[in-house]
Amino acid sequence: MPTATNRGVDLYYETDGDGPTVAFVGDVGYGAWLWGWHHDAVAGPYETVVFDQRGTGRSDAPTGPYDVGTLAADLEAVLADHGVRSAHVVGAGLGGMVALRYAHEYTRASTLTLYCTAADGDDIDADALAELSLDAGPEASLSGAFSEQFRTEAADLLDRVTGWRREEDASGDPWEAQAAAMTGFSAPPLYEVTLPTTVYYGLDDPVVAPEAAESLAAELPRGDSEAVEGRHLCFVEHAPAVTDRLLATLDTHTDHEV
Template identity: 30%
Template sequence: MPFAQQSGVNIYFETYGSGTPVVLLHPFSTNRYFWSRQIFTLAQKHRVIVIDLRGHGLSDKPASGYSIPKLALDVEAVLKAVGDEKAVVVGVSVGGMIAMQLALQSPQYVKALVLISCGTNLAPYVPAVALQAYQERFEAAFGFMLQGSLSERTKTEKPEIFEYLNSVFRTQDNFTKESYLASLRDSEGIFNWNILDSLKEIQVPTFVFAGASDQAVPLEAVRTLSHAIPHASFKIVPDVGHYYPLEQADQFNRDLVSILETPEI
């Protein structure tokens, strides 16, 4: 099985197709299968690279080391392993955070960014009592996250997506309680990572999407991020929550293929 190694941590990845490399970074608490409905479409004209983030799927699950900069180094290790110099990096939620960090600390690996439902410095949007609850009530936290992550339309018309996420969230082979807590507590982890003032340094084409019904990352946070990146485009997707590639896969695929076909990419 293909692994890249970063500071002793094994990172699992898979590649499909050939052409312009496209890296797909899944959200926290899922795995590479999050992108199942994108891989075939993209692999017809592009080299698709899907990664199990540290602490997820078949990648190692160390007790610490879940800062966004370290997760970005993991992606860099994968790109070195596959021999690709520059890639279009697509990320949802924490995957988008990692993509931005990679563009800042290792711009030589990033050709363009596609950011979905992500922000920076999320702490102001998440009450301290909620953070405490996330750490003390593991199961309840995931129930809350799941309910708030999907639009009402998705929950009503596509219950299979809810069931899929519910099963993945609770699969210990996918991630562990310890890795989840470590990511919350890290000083540069999901809620504490703040590079808003540095986003003006990103010079690659950037495309930002926000779900109109996303309760996990507020629309205001995504809009603020898009305004901070020079010349970034911003699109609000109606009837979509936190997981655009899952909730409206065909529409997302059209958007992404259109981006990949633009002359600047």
């Protein structure tokens, strides 16, 4: 599988499907499993690019600190290595911040879809974020990610998720470095991020309050927001509905691409 390099750091990525490119950027600590549900819906009519952020999965885990600017440069290295000219960028949490910085700094992004993210690290509940870490315990770390009802009804699925997390998720110092990048983030001038952008947020997200996500969407020139029932990984819990909306957005904007 391909590997891109940014300043000596190797970044593992995978691609699938055919058509316009959709690049997925993960949240603090989570491996590529996070995008499995989206990938199944998107790959085919679109090409998907999923990569392990530095510190995660099969990518290198250099000593921190990390910052969002460096993570955006990692995304640029991946897309450049794959020869992508234009990409719809989908980011969750920290990945949403990376997408915002990427759209401001680089030229390949065509639309942004942001899940459970904010414009400023001060809007992140650092304690709630820490409780999502696998280091907090496999079961405890899921309570902030998924609703109690989902954890009960989808217990078998969450057992598989825990297995994937043990294989792919960051922990220890790399997790801390990613978390510090998220809490230390300050968005570029949002009026300069003029791409069509949809911000999805969980109504019961303990990490990013709905008000912070709504404020981000309101400050973007072409931003809008969508509420989703659930917690920080509401876009996984309600993946069928969320991916349907994502595909509708991609189809709308792909019609205008050359």
